[in-house]
Amino acid sequence: METPYPTPADTPVRVSKLGYVEFQTPDVDRLTNYYTKVLDFVAVEQDQSEAYLTTSFDHHAVVLKKAADSKARTVVGYEIFEELSDAQRRLTAAGYSVERRSDIAPSTPDVLVLAEPLTGSTIHLYDAQSTSGVEGYTPIRPSKLGHVASFVPDLGPVQDFYQGLLGFRWSDMIGDFFVFLRCNSDHHAANFMASKKFEGMHHIAYEMRDLNHLQTMLDHLAKNDFRLHWGPGRHGAGHNLFTYHKDPDGNNIELFTQLDVITDEAKGYFEPRPWHEDYPQYPKTWEVDLVAVNAWGPIEHSMIEH
Ligand SMILES: [Fe+2]
Known part of the structure; x- marks a missing residue:
């Protein structure tokens, strides 16, 4: 019926x-x-x-x-x-x-x-948070919380939850184990890596305004004895410039800029950028290689171990 x-x-x-x-x-x-x-x-x-x-x-x-x-x-x-x-x-x-x-x-x-x-x-x-009263500009502070990545034992039920019930859209996939999902124009707000070995958070990422902003922060990190364990580089999936370091608890912290955006869901491709591999750049499944993981340099294999 x-x-x-x-x-x-x-x-x-x-x-x-x-x-x-x-x-x-x-x-x-x-x-x-x-x-x-x-x-x-x-x-x-x-x-x-x-x-x-x-x-x-x-x-x-x-x-x-x-x-x-x-x-x-x-x-x-x-x-x-x-x-x-x-x-x-x-x-x-x-x-x-x-x-x-x-x-x-x-x-x-x-x-x-x-x-x-x-x-x-x-x-x-x-539906909304009350405001904090934080205002104004500083040279260092990230512009926003960007995304959080997590290990999951199986992608299927998690994608059903996020895509079927919470309305997230599929942005990209690396191999058969790493999926990127968006809830607005940003390439991803949530990404999930299938793993039988690991659980919990993979990394959390804060957006920097541009590469100058990121460089200012990296010098500030160095002054405070925080060293990068990967990057700077450019991811393929999402095309964000990335760096990774660890907070005092050992959590992976990504600082990024230039993440892909989709401004028109009906159009369905990411806003064209000169560093894209495809014209236009549609969501796709990437091979696990340098292009997908780091267009600028080496793969830090611990970051894709799963
Ligand atoms: Fe990330």
Whole structure:
């Protein structure tokens, strides 16, 4: 019998951006110090047990919570552009357990809380954060939280969740194990690497305005004794200029600029750039080689080990 209602998969949640990522850390002060003194974030709220850090008008892009062991990407928050009750109804109809809570943080009075398939991470969906009062320009601070990459035991259920229910679009794939998904014009807000060996976060990435901004930050990192373990280079998938270093807890931190964008979903290809391999550059599956991983130089094999 034909249903008068669209199936949940036909009406995915309208996610507008990656909002925040939460980390557990045994030393909130140490990691807060890294974010504020080295990456030039602003600590909007901070005590011994937690910290809320931002780069711009949102109350927070990074949340730190004290715990016995370091653990990254315990929570990922996405801003959505629709009524929470409508999103909750469709997610529930699709078989997901969704709880609406008002006690997550004062800056996000209403949050839908659900479990990400297979990872043990928690997903928050909210319609807006209160503003932080952060304003003005600094030469160093990243322009925004860009994306977060995670190991998953199997891509299928995770892609079903993000593409089918949260409306993410498929941007690229490397081999059969590394998928890049977008929720707005940016090439990816979430990427997932299939692995039977590893779990948890692969890296988190903050956007720099341009290569000069990135260079200023790299000199600042060096002054603070943080060294790169990969880059600078240019990825194929996404074409972002990248660098990677580790925060004091050992998490991989990417600083990037010049990420591909799609400005017209109907057109379906990335805005043309002279460094593209294809004209036009459509989402595709890449071979695992230098072109896909680093157009400028060597592959750091530990970064694609899975
Ligand atoms: Fe990245």
